[in-house]
Amino acid sequence: MPVDRATRQAWLIWSTAVVVYVAALFHRTSLGVASLEAGERFEVGPAALGTFTVLQIGLYAAMQIPTGLLVDRFGPRRVLVAATLLMGLGQVLFAVAHSYPLGLAARAVLGVGDAMTWVSVLRLAAAHFPPRKFTVVMSLSAALGGAGNLVATVPLTLLLDHTGWTATFLGAGVLTALYSIVVALRVKETPDGVTPPPVERVPLRTVTRRVAEAWRTPSTRLGFWVHFTSMSTPALLGLLWGFPYLVEAQGLSRPQASAVLSMLVVVAIVSGPVIGTVIARRPEWRMPIVGSYLGTAVLCWVVLLGWPGGVVPLPVLYVVFGVLAVGNPASGVAFALVRDYNPLHRVSTASGMANVGGFGAISGMALAVGVVLDLVDFLPPAQAYRIAFVPVAAVLVLGVWRTGTWWRRARAAVFAAESRGEQVPVQIRRRRWDALAEA
Template identity: 40%
Template sequence: MVEPEAANGAGPTAPRSRAWVVWGAALAVYAAAVAQRTSFGVAGLEAAERFTVAATVLSLFAVVQVVVYALLQLPVGVALDRVGSRVMLTVGAATMAVGQLAMGLVDTVPLALVARVLIGAGDAMTFVSAIRLVPAWFPARRVPLLTQVTGIIGQLGQVVSAVPFVLALHQLGWTPAFAGLSALGLLAAVAAVVLVRDRPAEGPLVVWTPPPLMAGLGPTLRSAATWLGFWSHLVSAFSLHVFLLMWGYPFLVQGEGLSSAQAGGLFTLSVVVAIVSGPFIGELTGRYPARRSLMVLAVAVAILAGWLIVLIPTTPRPLWQLAVFVVLISLGGPTSLVGLDIAASFAPAERMGSATGVANAGGFIGAVVVMLAVGVVLDHRSGGAAAGLADYRAALWLVVALWVVGVVAVLVTRDRVRRTLVHPGDEAR
């Protein structure tokens, strides 16, 4: 199909050193957000003990966080178009810091859920704000690659949650570990205030009357490209989120019988895969924009193959097979950014934030559905006892079910975009 890059200009001309400083600061804020986002995924077993809850209630902690993230993507996109990345990054980092401090102090489920709401809300403001800076500070030809690099370097925050946070959790305890994450969030907020600027050569304040808050949402939501981006993001990212944010660590430790160190090593491997594959995917996206959806579908097949490695066998897999599984599903992380690129490249500048926000919700909405459903199945099968491999295998087949829905949706919306390009007037109907 034809998926041309939008003609949004050749990109800004900015002092090179200043552009890299701004981008680097945004990267640091995003990496801190990823550490906050994924921290609960490695603390699930300790959380079950602290709050004395079964799998369904435990899954609510991650589900609430991700639901808030997904629901806020559209309003965050609209707000981003109005106030800019610097404000959104600062507020997001500070909100997550408050949420993590609360998470470390409370010991009841309702208050812990409030803390997860704050973490999800702050996280929702971060990534789309960071990548919005890329076309503002760099030439258009660099945007696909730098968007990928933003995503993959940001995933280094996952190493923070997989290694030092786990170590602090086990050695220092619950409250000090989460207080450390809160301090990280405050440092990120300071970095955003001091170093981030929305665009080059900010001059004297220009009085500007913003459009109505919801202006432009209709065209964004009617755009076939927005929904192609949404479903591309979903099918690429949702199963990885299920694995990293909630059920991967318990599955590896309780189901596959790995040690905490081995499970943490596989989480770190996921980051390595993103770092290695992301620039390659970004380069292909920039070089062959007309083949972006085909790239998404190819990676989706690889993700399915990864899940089948652990879902079909009835016995624990050797570590090397689990490593292959993690490698394959982790390709979905950088590939999900192709969905954002599709949505943004068809949107005019004034709607880029809202289009990207809608697309960025895809993987998280899919993850919410599966994470909660997996918890229900685990409780039903295990009766409140510790789940075993058979229980996890039965529950995680739900990943395959949503994968099928996502692939079909990509094919359908891909065809709609193709017809829109042939008959441009269809987009306004």
């Protein structure tokens, strides 16, 4: 049964768990400002460098459905402990790696640990907070996770310059692994007085059916495409290609590039709680907010790709990166949709499926950018990056189309449920264009 109020214990448990997510965001994006050093350390070109992100994020995406099943089976506390240990181990290996294969292995371990964090935090929030607080807590979690992103911009650049590669990443890995003790001691999976659900050994056939049922739910599919489209392009810039683009194509100094890149974090931290509060009070505004962001994001990419000469003025770069940053908190709408329209026993599984959307898109885009940069390395950097970012814009347009399609279908499913006399989580008004989905 859902709890009826947020207790002091709930906030304590959530704060303990969200620190793991903050660490995950730091480790995930740490290669962003270290990408040029990584190319020199491992003696690789853009395509091989992109493979670091493709492997890490690809494993993250592939692990989302298994992570949801693991959380449903073993509980979020055990999964978070395992995630913390794996992220610490992965970063330690990355700190001491000098060969490209060992570097890839380190990022793979890191990606698996990272994959276990977000769904676990969402499950704890669902268990300890009332439904009306869930969206706010989810948005606050995402905003605080941005602190990890922020540390992975200017502060990490300064650390790398002053302490070096090995000391910086080794310290981060050891501290992360040690924090697993805090998680094991302080996180409880259910509030006091609430009996934990019995451990259920789910047969493979039931697991397959649960995944299929979640995917057939129109709002799960809508959540997948919302996440695919909203968070993929800002994350791609923050994870790998934003820093090289700003330094090599735009001619910025490393501190200037870090400052522009930090807009992806600062704006997300500020806008996240605002968006979360708005959609918690007016849930019918969730998709209009996402739609408005997607339209603006398309315009931003038109500016980046179409600016005469390819060198964009610094103030415009600040504005574009700041606008694109809103995609991270807007992507949280995906998980609110999943939670509202799936029964509790498959919320984690459906959340994992939605999470696959954005990170699957990032994997493909990161590899495409690296491959294209290798193919056009004879061009000036500004022109080369302009061509290399065309696949990114194409993926965004694809996501906008599919999001619109499943938005109509999800609305049709809600109207059909209302016509059968069923209660729906969010009341929405019928529009003329809803007839297109019902026809």
